[in-house]
Amino acid sequence: MTFIHFAIILPLIAAFLIAIIHKYVKGIHLGWFVLPIPFIIVSYLFTLIPTIRNGDTLLLNLNFMPRIGMNYDVYIDGLGLLFAILISGIGTLVVLYSIGYLSQKEKLLNFYIYLLLFMTAMLGVVLLDNVLMLYLFWELTSISSFLLIAFWTTKERSTYGAQKSMLITMFGGFMMLGGFLLLSNLTGTFSIREMISASDQVTGIGAGTLAVVLVLLGAFTKSAQFPFYVWLPDAMEAPTPVSAYLHSATMVKAGLYLVARFTPVFMLSTTWVWTILIVGLITLCWASFNAFIKDDLKAVLAFSTVSQLGLIMSLLGISGLAVVRGANEQIFTVAVVAAVFHIINHATFKGALFMVTGIIDHQTGTRSIKKLGGLMTIMPITFTMALVTSLSMAGIPPFNGFLSKEMFLEAMFEISNANFSALASVGFLFPLLAIVGSIFTFLYSAKIVMQIFLGEETKETPKEPKEASALLLISPAILSLLVVVFGLFPNLLTKSIIDPAAMSIINAVEPLNTKISHWHGFNSPALWATIVIIVVGAALYYFRDTWIFIYKYIKDKFTINYLYDQGLHYITIYSNRFTRMLMTGFLRTYMVYIFGFLVILGFVTMLRTGLNLDFSNLAPIGIQDMILVGVILIALGIIMITKSRMVSIIMLGAVGFSMALFFVFFRAPDLALTQLAIETVTTTLFLVCFYHLPKQSKLPEKRKFKLTNFIVAVGVGAVSILIGLSAFSNRLFESISQYHIDHVYDLAAGKNMVNVILVDFRGYDTVFETLVFGIAGIGIYVLMRLTINNRKDDKNEERAEESRL
Amino acid sequence: MEFITIVLSGVLIGAATYLILSKSVLRIIIGISVLSHGIHLMLLTMGQLKRGNVPILEDSVTNYTDPLPQAMILTAIVISFALTAFSLVLALRNYKVLGSDDTETMKGAQNEN
Structure with a gap:
């Protein structure tokens, strides 16, 4: 320097x-x-x-x-x-x-x-x-x-x-x-x-x-x-x-x-x-x-x-x-x-x-x-x-x-x-x-x-x-x-x-x-x-007075300034229009963008790379598995068509408990236990809120609205299936699981591998997960206790203004 | 089996998407729950199903189910519960204040520029 x-x-x-x-x-x-x-x-x-x-x-x-x-x-x-x-x-x-x-x-x-x-x-x-x-x-x-x-x-x-x-x-x-x-x-x-x-x-x-x-x-x-x-x-x-x-x-x-x-x-x-x-x-x-x-x-x-x-x-x-x-x-x-x-x-x-x-x-x-x-x-x-x-x-x-x-x-x-x-x-x-x-x-x-x-x-x-x-x-x-x-x-x-x-x-x-x-x-x-x-x-x-008239031929409309002003004017108008078209302010519109993009990206990738599937190594299918799949599908179908909030909450519970059973079949006892406990608490929570929830779980929706949602949903589902299948069929890297299995005892002195991974190998993840959980708890508590002054309308608007900021 | 669970999780994810796109807040929350179920199933399938023993170390057993997806799913279950609970309470609060659970009426269009 x-x-x-x-x-x-x-x-x-x-x-x-x-x-x-x-x-x-x-x-x-x-x-x-x-x-x-x-x-x-x-x-x-x-x-x-x-x-x-x-x-x-x-x-x-x-x-x-x-x-x-x-x-x-x-x-x-x-x-x-x-x-x-x-x-x-x-x-x-x-x-x-x-x-x-x-x-x-x-x-x-x-x-x-x-x-x-x-x-x-x-x-x-x-x-x-x-x-x-x-x-x-x-x-x-x-x-x-x-x-x-x-x-x-x-x-x-x-x-x-x-x-x-x-x-x-x-x-x-x-x-x-x-x-x-x-x-x-x-x-x-x-x-x-x-x-x-x-x-x-x-x-x-x-x-x-x-x-x-x-x-x-x-x-x-x-x-x-x-x-x-x-x-x-x-x-x-x-x-x-x-x-x-x-x-x-x-x-x-x-x-x-x-x-x-x-x-x-x-x-x-x-x-x-x-x-x-x-x-x-x-x-x-x-x-x-x-x-x-x-x-x-x-x-x-x-x-x-x-x-x-x-x-x-x-x-x-x-x-x-x-x-x-x-x-x-x-x-x-x-x-x-x-x-x-x-x-x-x-x-x-x-x-x-x-x-x-x-x-x-x-x-x-x-x-x-x-x-x-x-x-x-x-x-x-x-x-x-x-x-x-x-x-x-x-x-x-x-x-x-x-x-x-x-x-x-x-x-x-x-x-x-x-x-x-x-x-x-x-x-x-x-x-x-x-x-x-x-x-x-x-x-x-x-x-x-x-x-x-x-x-x-x-x-x-x-x-x-x-x-x-x-x-x-x-x-x-x-x-x-x-x-x-x-x-x-x-x-x-x-x-x-x-x-x-x-x-x-x-x-x-x-x-x-x-x-x-x-x-x-x-x-x-x-x-x-x-x-x-x-x-x-x-x-x-x-002799300037004799020729100065030529300046009159330069009309305002032919100047570059005019072009600039008009250009700026129309750019502002159209950019506003465009923004309003994209940013409707409805959550659903943004979700459609996100999911739509996922679908397009997924299909384009599949088309470019081609689908390479391999099902030579599948696990056997048991009768109990098929029953569970059936239960989940039926519960899901009822959630989709029912108008009653009560039925939809119960059916959600059914899906959750079936998942717990799946975990049992797939030899994941910790998951099954957690899922059972959590599902119980979730259902309880839904029921606690039951009294305050709106009567109908389903609002009247237009046919076009539904159709768009349906297309997007089918697309997302199809893309997930394709991603899942191709990820399952193609293993690009050696799994790191074997390391955890081999060293579960000599490094962490534990026998339950899932537990050891959570509290030892990936201990920090769990610590921060607890933190997230705590934050959510505080948030819930505050929301429950919060008394909102609803009497004055202008004050309410002010609050809305603040929250948007 | 894996083929079936992958398809099932795809169906769950698709249905969840449909629920999330609807107007009612309650259906959106249910959608989030269903979405997490679909993803858990997908994750578990990625570690291959029904191979080996329960992942708890025993001297006589050499072949275990993949413990890694299970650990991840365990975390995910808990987090998704926190998310569901929070959004449920938020929706409740919102409903009390605004008197509506329709996302379109929540927009507050008069305040936007």
């Missing part, structure tokens, strides 16, 4: 401490106690950067459940470390920001415990090498996300959004688990590293492709790709620090991490490459198109996040080709580097933008873009940060978003020229989609800046706007500063983190030596694409 093992669960441990602190320390905002945790982790992670600098990796084993191959093995390479730093780094800023954002009146303890739980979960996802552990922590992120979205539990939209995100991401997670199991079946290991080295096993058309699809379902649901993106806009009901942290900077990138991590595993699968590339591009275009029309500032950012995730996803798709084609080809490495770089950039500018949104919401009381305007002079610092980050998002130089966006465009142009698949004829679509998506990105970025900060002040805000406190401003300020710094000096990052991360994605050994530059010369198509994006975007923004 090294510090890094500990660091992953440190937030979880801290969650317990926070609960104790919360109880005893009042007056100080709980966030101050949480703040050191992510800070310690991020500081520690920074010290690991030199270790992985040249593509070296760190593997620290810790067995957790080695027998099922579930180990707590930490594997640190560029990719994992990059994500871990993002998680803990942004986490630090978000906790700081939340101190200003959430007042002491909120349920802070819940909030921080969920947040710390999420931190552990996320660190586990990106740092562990074992797919089972990965799945475990993956679902933990879904759960903590669910809890955080529903933080304001009284709001209906919150719970709706929480449920939606849970259902969609958990569905994906479950599919992903299936993919992992398939993969481990193909490669024979649960370790991702070993899967990578055995990746040539994952080539089969059937299982290999299925694994691709399943793992991608996990990634796409988590990273809100088309068509699963619908949960992310609704997740925006969470408090803004959560949106900044989970739903833009970290959790939704878990899907990207998964794709990046498994790229070397699926390196020979073309399904993998093209699905990711195409889904990513569609998501980019569709989400950015939708983002522009939204009025809620957070909804704009939610769709923007979806589209940016699509952008990174498509880049990772191209990285898949890098592995297929060899890492030295320039365009692929460009794509990988762009993907890694954009993950960092998106975390910085989108995190800051969410925090800015939170500030606006906090200071004005609304997030509606229509109600906002002219905030530039009132909130100058917020405006500056929003301007910088929006421009970065739009891909305007010199900010970091411009650099990665240009690399993205470059990669898309390259792939349209490269000639390697059936899709080559429509290769021009890739840059086209990229440019369309980028134009809409430009449009909504412009909308945020122009309509909120510029223009007239609307005076419609619920609160009088004023600049936020330093506590709220400091976190977005740090992120905005990073946007500028990474924009101006991108090569600060390349050596230290981008290259190692890119190398782990494409499984390269040689250092990449990436250089990110601002200027590629006039020949670069990306430059012209950027110019086109800015010019067309500006023109479209200026």
Whole structure:
């Protein structure tokens, strides 16, 4: 157990401490106690950067459940470390920001415990090498996300959004688990590293492709790709620090991490490459198109996040080709580097933008873009940060978003020229989609800046706007500063983190030596694409009133949201109906299920294995035996048809006493004695109860009811006979009886074998049998003595409620 | 003989099933009793019938009836008695409180969701 093992669960441990602190320390905002945790982790992670600098990796084993191959093995390479730093780094800023954002009146303890739980979960996802552990922590992120979205539990939209995100991401997670199991079946290991080295096993058309699809379902649901993106806009009901942290900077990138991590595993699968590339591009275009029309500032950012995730996803798709084609080809490495770089950039500018949104919401009381305007002079610092980050998002130089966006465009142009698949004829679509998506990105970025900060002040805000406190401003300020710094000096990052991360994605050994530059010369198509994006975007923004009508063609009934809502609605109805059909609440129905299942199982087994009977060794039949059989059958028949309780009790006694006689004939004196005694007591007991028992022992029953019972009863009888006959005919093992017979005297010093077995060989069984007997006795006694207050009806119902619980 | 006892125990078990599936609580309890009889007979048959002597050690005898099923049945008889007694008292109590021994009217459907 090294510090890094500990660091992953440190937030979880801290969650317990926070609960104790919360109880005893009042007056100080709980966030101050949480703040050191992510800070310690991020500081520690920074010290690991030199270790992985040249593509070296760190593997620290810790067995957790080695027998099922579930180990707590930490594997640190560029990719994992990059994500871990993002998680803990942004986490630090978000906790700081939340101190200003959430007042002491909120349920802070819940909030921080969920947040710390999420931190552990996320660190586990990106740092562990074992797919089972990965799945475990993956679902933990879904759960903590669910809890955080529903933080304001009284709001209906919150719970709706929480449920939606849970259902969609958990569905994906479950599919992903299936993919992992398939993969481990193909490669024979649960370790991702070993899967990578055995990746040539994952080539089969059937299982290999299925694994691709399943793992991608996990990634796409988590990273809100088309068509699963619908949960992310609704997740925006969470408090803004959560949106900044989970739903833009970290959790939704878990899907990207998964794709990046498994790229070397699926390196020979073309399904993998093209699905990711195409889904990513569609998501980019569709989400950015939708983002522009939204009025809620957070909804704009939610769709923007979806589209940016699509952008990174498509880049990772191209990285898949890098592995297929060899890492030295320039365009692929460009794509990988762009993907890694954009993950960092998106975390910085989108995190800051969410925090800015939170500030606006906090200071004005609304997030509606229509109600906002002219905030530039009132909130100058917020405006500056929003301007910088929006421009970065739009891909305007010199900010970091411009650099990665240009690399993205470059990669898309390259792939349209490269000639390697059936899709080559429509290769021009890739840059086209990229440019369309980028134009809409430009449009909504412009909308945020122009309509909120510029223009007239609307005076419609619920609160009088004023600049936020330093506590709220400091976190977005740090992120905005990073946007500028990474924009101006991108090569600060390349050596230290981008290259190692890119190398782990494409499984390269040689250092990449990436250089990110601002200027590629006039020949670069990306430059012209950027110019086109800015010019067309500006023109479209200026003339937006003339084309905005196209949004009206998107009817509510054709959205994926509508599908989700209707699907959920009907699933609930039908599952209720189905449950009610199965669970009638009648004891008899359940008994029919149980007996019916026994009958089916019995007959199926008999049909499959065949009946092998052997009657060569039977005991002789005496006349007295036949008389007894006759007595039992007659008594049984009378029990079945009689209506009188008296007769049925007497006939039951007759069956019991005949059994005792059988025991005598079969040379079991102890049994005969016991049976006689017990049967006498039973009959007595029945007679004691006689007075209170209902007059008739048989209730009127419908013909259909009887017929079903009859069929089931005959089936059970037949199956028991078959089981009995075949068990009697086939002795698979030597009987253990001989041991008891041989050692009855020398081991137990008794002569009556049955007694010795009961009190000596199987002594404990008898002890516990006595215990059962005692419990039954106490139960009977209590039932007899129990006085039930029958006067009040509502009290009776209460009791019924309790007993059912 | 074994063939006959196996069939007889099958008949007992089948009849018990029919009784257990009926509506009346008393018949259900009788069914449980009959079921245990059928199973005891089946168990005893599995150890083969009428072979050897009574399972009590004697110097002159070498061949005994299988004592193991007998020991198990002895336990089962006692347990089934406890079960019968308990369910009988429970049914009695139930009848006093609810005024019915029909399992369908006991369901209390108005309380279920």
